[in-house]
Amino acid sequence: MSSQNPVFIPGPTNIPERLRHACNVPTIDHRSAAFGEIFAPLFPGVKRVLKMTKGEIVFFPATGTAGWEAAVTNTLSPGDKVLACRHGMFSHRWIDLCQRHGLDVQVLTAPWGAGAPAADFQAALEADKDHEIKAVLVTHNETATGVRSDVGAIRAAMDAAKHPALLMVDGVSSIGSMDFRFDEWGVDLAVTGSQKGFMLPTGLAIVGVSPKALAAMETAKLPRTFLDFRDMLNTNPKGGYPYTPAVGLFYGLGESLKMIEEEGLENVFARHHRIAEGVRRAVSAWGLSLCAQSPDVYSDTVSAVMVPKGFDGTRVVTLAAEKYGVAFGVGLGEVAGKLFRIGHLGSLTDVMMLSGLGCAEMCMADLGLPVRLGSGVAAAQDYYRATAGAPAEAAHAA
Amino acid sequence: MSSQNPVFIPGPTNIPERLRHACNVPTIDHRSAAFGEIFAPLFPGVKRVLKMTKGEIVFFPATGTAGWEAAVTNTLSPGDKVLACRHGMFSHRWIDLCQRHGLDVQVLTAPWGAGAPAADFQAALEADKDHEIKAVLVTHNETATGVRSDVGAIRAAMDAAKHPALLMVDGVSSIGSMDFRFDEWGVDLAVTGSQKGFMLPTGLAIVGVSPKALAAMETAKLPRTFLDFRDMLNTNPKGGYPYTPAVGLFYGLGESLKMIEEEGLENVFARHHRIAEGVRRAVSAWGLSLCAQSPDVYSDTVSAVMVPKGFDGTRVVTLAAEKYGVAFGVGLGEVAGKLFRIGHLGSLTDVMMLSGLGCAEMCMADLGLPVRLGSGVAAAQDYYRATAGAPAEAAHAA
Amino acid sequence: MSSQNPVFIPGPTNIPERLRHACNVPTIDHRSAAFGEIFAPLFPGVKRVLKMTKGEIVFFPATGTAGWEAAVTNTLSPGDKVLACRHGMFSHRWIDLCQRHGLDVQVLTAPWGAGAPAADFQAALEADKDHEIKAVLVTHNETATGVRSDVGAIRAAMDAAKHPALLMVDGVSSIGSMDFRFDEWGVDLAVTGSQKGFMLPTGLAIVGVSPKALAAMETAKLPRTFLDFRDMLNTNPKGGYPYTPAVGLFYGLGESLKMIEEEGLENVFARHHRIAEGVRRAVSAWGLSLCAQSPDVYSDTVSAVMVPKGFDGTRVVTLAAEKYGVAFGVGLGEVAGKLFRIGHLGSLTDVMMLSGLGCAEMCMADLGLPVRLGSGVAAAQDYYRATAGAPAEAAHAA
Amino acid sequence: MSSQNPVFIPGPTNIPERLRHACNVPTIDHRSAAFGEIFAPLFPGVKRVLKMTKGEIVFFPATGTAGWEAAVTNTLSPGDKVLACRHGMFSHRWIDLCQRHGLDVQVLTAPWGAGAPAADFQAALEADKDHEIKAVLVTHNETATGVRSDVGAIRAAMDAAKHPALLMVDGVSSIGSMDFRFDEWGVDLAVTGSQKGFMLPTGLAIVGVSPKALAAMETAKLPRTFLDFRDMLNTNPKGGYPYTPAVGLFYGLGESLKMIEEEGLENVFARHHRIAEGVRRAVSAWGLSLCAQSPDVYSDTVSAVMVPKGFDGTRVVTLAAEKYGVAFGVGLGEVAGKLFRIGHLGSLTDVMMLSGLGCAEMCMADLGLPVRLGSGVAAAQDYYRATAGAPAEAAHAA
Secondary structure: OOOOOOOOOOOOOOHHHHHHHHOOOOOOOOOOOOHHHHHOOOHHHHHHHHHEEEEEEEEEEOOOHHHHHHHHHOOOOOOOEEEEEEEEEHHHHHHHHHHHHHOOEEEEEEEEEEEHHHHHHHHHHOOOOOEEEEEEEEEEOOOOOOEEOOOHHHHHHHHHHOOEEEEEEEEOOOOOOOOOOOOOOOOOOOEEOOHHHHHHOOOOOOEOOOOOHHHHHHHOOOOOOOOOHHHHHHHHOOOOOOOOOHHHHHHHHHHHHHHHHOOOOOHHHHHHHHHHHHHHHHHHHHHEEEEEHHHHHHHHEEEEEEEOOOOOHHHHHHHHHHOOOOEEEEHHHHHOOOEEEOOOOOOOOHHHHHHHHHHHHHHHHHHOOOOOOHHHHHHHHHHHHHHHOOOOOOOOOO | OOOOOOOOOOOOOOOOHHHHHHHHHOOOOOOOOOHHHHHHHHHHHHHHHHOOOOOOEEOOOOOOOHHHHHHHHOOOOOOOEEEEOOHHHHHHHHHHHHHOOOOEEEEEEOOOOOOOOHHHHHHHHHHOOOOEEEEEEEEEEEEEOEEOOOOHHHHHHHOOOOOOEEEEEEOOOOEEOOOOOOOOOOOOEEEEEEEOOOOOOOOOOEEEHHHHHHHOOOOOOOOOOOHHHHHHHHHHHHOOHHHHHHHOHHHHHHHHHHHHHHHOOHHHHHHHHHHHHHHHHHHHHHHOOOOOHHHHHHHOOEEEEEEEOOOOOOOHHHHHHHHHHOOEEOOOHHOOOOOOEEEOOOOEEEEEEEHHHHHHHHHHHHOOOOOOHHHHHHHHHHHHHOOOOOOOOOOOOO | OOOOOOOOOOOOOOOOOOHHHOOOOOOOOOOOOOHHHHOOOOOHHHHHHHOOOOOOOEOOOOOHHHHHHHHHOOOOOOEEEEEEEEEOOOHHHHHHHHHOOOOOEEEEEEEEOOEEEEEHHHHHHHHHOOOOOEEEEEEEEOOOOEEEOOOHHHHHHHHHHEEEEEEEEEOOOOOOOOOOOOOOOOOOOEEEEOOOOOOOOOOOOEEEEEEHHHHOOOOOOOOOOOOOOOHHHHHHOOOOOOOOOHHHHHHHHHHHHHHHHHHHHHHHHHHHHHHHHHHHHHHHHHHOOOOOOOOOHHHHOOOEEEOOOOOOOOHHHHHHHHHHHHOOOOOOOOHHOOOEEEOOOOOOOHHHHHHHHHHHHHHHHHOOOOOOOHHHHHHHHHHHHHHHOOOOOOOOOO | OOOOOOOOOOOOOOOOHHHHHOOOOOOOOOOOHHHHHHHHHHHHHHHHHHOOOOOOEEOOEEEHHHHHHHHHOOOOOOOOOEEEEEHOOOOOOOOHHHHHHHOOEEEEOEOEEEEOOHHHHHHHHHHOOOOEEEEEEEEEEEEOOOOEHHHHHHHHHHOOOOOOOEEEEEEEOOOOHHHHHHHHOOOOEEEEEEOOOOOOOOEEEEEEEEHHHHHHHHOOOOOOOOOOHHHHHHHHHHOOOOOOOHHHHHHHHHHHHHHHHHHOHHHHHHHHHHHHHHHHHHHOOOOOOOOOOOOOOOOOOOEEEEOOOOOOOHHHHHHHHHOOOOOOEEEEHHHHOOEEEOOOOOOOHHHHHHHHHHHHHHHHOOOOOOOOHHHHHHHHHHHHHHHHHOOOOOOOOO
């Protein structure tokens, strides 16, 4: 596969030069003052991205899965009840993780393609008179279906039910790309990683922790050491780390935060929306539909494109890789074969997106789908032309 | 301008990761044996690309302009007569260089868009009964007009005229991308650089020198030191260099030659032709024409697209840069404003090309040209689909 | 601190150019065949370094602490008894981890500076008639004290006691630098990381798992998801990964294994021993002694240098960092202030080591310790001169 | 040779990480506004390093040799007389270049180890009643002998002789490392390159041109195109370049200038002096002497160490490379075999220098020279200890 083509998977995302440089550092002594100088600005920087003013940020040299695990093990005890909805592969996996850790998961379901159903959450919470449910889990952006759930609505449901459970949100494929409001939504644990909106290599799990979650930490009995918030909170404020940190990624995250602030956080969201909307217009021009059921749940980071019945969507992905050297995402779980996914997050331009759409068209035509060459590209061009501002400056590492 | 978008200028070209890594080396002692180990394989490697079996290769830490100058100053003397044709900005500049160095240039002319006229060369050579003409200069690929001249036909003209002049060829934007036959065409001096077909940063002038040119060197009186072949020929065979070499670019060239050999030289040419042909089909779908007058002179490395009369082609280039962060080439000299140029050489894929074509379409539409969005992309897709093999493997530096 | 000086901390180690390049890759699709091609050779490669022929290797995008946790949680159940010795900060931390995970740790003790006491292990195991002890934990190289324990002797003690417990070994700061014999020593779980002998950035926990440990996995009840062996074993053989892998580090590990094999594993060990021995001769010339009590426990990756009573060894480390821009390691836990540590593992040459020794001498002289300038350097030079072979070839990434 | 060891050649110098990153950029369009933004700040930046307020700076994608040639060909005509002194290999080579270009060189001589003799220059200039001498050439730092000449004294000699010749200075191995006063010394042409004090890869020739030299350009008849000042002066002010520029090196030079300004130009000179003085104390402790005849001509960028009669100094260099993987410089020309050279310029720390001195000691001892191990290191340590301030901050590219 040509390393010159961009990737169109829903993460890890294309890494800008500037971040490639920033991560590629010689070894420094992580017990020296130099480490603290790199580390300290990351806390307020990430908080700004999360729109979070209270609580703490913890960083683990790990992945989003570890972030899910850390959220759960640092705040809950074996046998605790949690409420979650399964409506895609990633919400499914978080539920599975809870079950492996001995939690009692009350599982709501929704169609793969729908958002997390606030009304069902509210009903379940109202039925829980004794407040046995200790945490509510929401997947902000279901990467498997291209669905963004309304976290604010879930918070409203919790408030309406006057339920004191913690609100845990998987923001791995949304944070840094789509609006996330930690404070406003009353999020208690927000999980993300380095390799999506932050445009970095895989290797950092990032968790935002509310004061309420910090309080829960004191009584949580699930065992943890590598992922223990307490060791982080005891050492981080002094520029320390409980074990060896991934220093290169911290340099990279510092630079990523600078890039985001230079572009402007709301501009970053707007850019993601604009590129995504072009993709959606292309899909429509192809005569196809999204897995996401309605515009209010359309994700701005990934589009899952339904293929005609009887056609295996995975073939598009395989052909793109083998014939054109381009990476798209396959359908997972319940929607395996029924769709293919176009990732459009992180460091991406409208012009790069045209090459992804153009490639998808070629693949679909190659495979006999009734898609007219250039049709989706033209629809996207039409939208991009009308909405383009000046491109962001080439921000060089220097 | 977004550093994530590829460039579509006719050089310098997009530098593959693998070559970026290869060039980026710590300082080594260029007087050590290590230098010789890097340097030695470059000579046979470049000869294979030139299809050259006799003579010598010299490398200067400089650019193609220096290559032109070295070809001339190492083989000619003040007042010597040379024959050349002006039919584009780069052929013009080489003529200008000769004049600055006190040569007597007999200038043929041809339309900008035509190739070097073999018949005119033959007539001039036949008229030169006393063989005052010491060298014939040909621009293999006129980067300004997207025209490839028939060097073999020029050689045939020289042979028909039984003329002993040296044949000097500017292959800066052709060598490594289009077929070049040093031996077969009886080339005496072939000039190229690192930043085009070799996909490297700017900074190496590379000159192939025939045995006949080496003989001419003995009597050439034009002054030169930095660009003196003799110092190179005296030191290179022992792994030495007359001054400080650009070691990083030599590492890079070694890796570039490996990449070319892995892909296969003929496959590299075929890839360039295929991508170029897609561009030409797009141009045709747009209802536009090339500056190149006929298919036999179409360049496979750059296409110069004529814009409608009264429209300033530079506006396409400016808008692409400012609105979309994409680089195309402007018209130069006689064709300034009359065209814009799409570079398609070096490390490029069909999918990357689609983004360039898509961007050009958006710009032309933005500027009110009667180009239908998606039309050129579709024409290119149609051709690319039909002709795609498996993409070359991602060849990583490791 | 000057980024041009090497670091002399006991890890992370200086990262060679070649590995810096190898890790610094553009994003690839980790679900593509390309990923499998990078991933597959790592398994036999790491096994060769571990001298391991049976069992499995698992790789987590995490650190050595996660490796400890994975070893324990994948093979044991809450309340299980384990036997370990506390004789340094890192053995202490592993014990602490076990206790946090609800294990019943029978803690032996030895002086900080001594190796793990095989006789005490044997006695404890013989006393455990009912085989309640499920695992024996050994720290192969105590990074805090510069002590290498005799894992083979622990195995012999277990065999003598005819005890069926699993043998878990922390090889984080030994594997890849000092001889490790997984098969011969009957190791069941060997833990290491990317940032020591493998000369890579932090971010990979690597665990070797014996068939016996794999069997224990089936009944282990400690909860784990991110660090679950089972998900790895279910996906890795098909080139898959249960979540997003740290692809750059896998490229890097592939290249690191190549570097180790090019130098020769035994040569790597010999180089570490030679550089370490020079350091020890310097320490002796300074009139100082090591924390390690006797030559049989001297570590070849880190030397902990005892400072005179009443002097705070941390001052050497602080001064080196502030005045000379050089990183050494401080004393930790029981030996805080009593020593400073010189790391000498990974990508290091004798000449680089001289600069570290020269810097330490300057610092000690600055702080009034009775150390003659040049004395330690001379002792090391004397040894290095006598034992030098040809330096390893500059192995460039190209 | 180990790529982890620093080099101790008198250039190219060790390239700091930050500059490695800065040079390693993707291709940009050199005809775009982005290029001008990178290019423009280089002119005032280099002027500050040269202590130059009037005149122009020109940059060629070439080396110092080209800089020499450009200085000569842009200001002189065939047959012009120039005055120069041969007292080392590099002053010799510049003389040779002039002769190749048809200039009439009046050659003064001085011992290899002496500076340029101001009195002899004055005598020659006074004897030149008709002002036939058009230029005086001085090598500020003779890299072959480690001798710094007093350019101010040459200017005084010219003034005393009331001679109107141009003053051309080779500052390749001094500028950016030792004080250079373009204005104060009345320099007309100052030549340097990227790979010494600017700590960059080889590939830029940099020439400072006084208003008087610019005037001379108008009448200069030596032919030149690649190295023509006029094309630069016609295009550079508008952000243009007459041919393809070496963009990566321009990015690098911008960052290099930032590094120099961050450290402070006078601090950079002081650091070079301090490191050099440590080397000189080591040489003295070894019982050896420098090629440079007296302290007033000691170079702060390179020390040429005389070896005992009958001993071949090249053996030290060869052994260092082969046995220890360290690069020193050999003797050249008249002093071949009589000395070896230690380069100590560019990005270097005192601690790095200790490893170079330690290596040199090992080599000399290996070869039977009566040098006590550690003696030179100790002398340098003693000086470095007494003179160390805080090390410069690790300035990372991010």
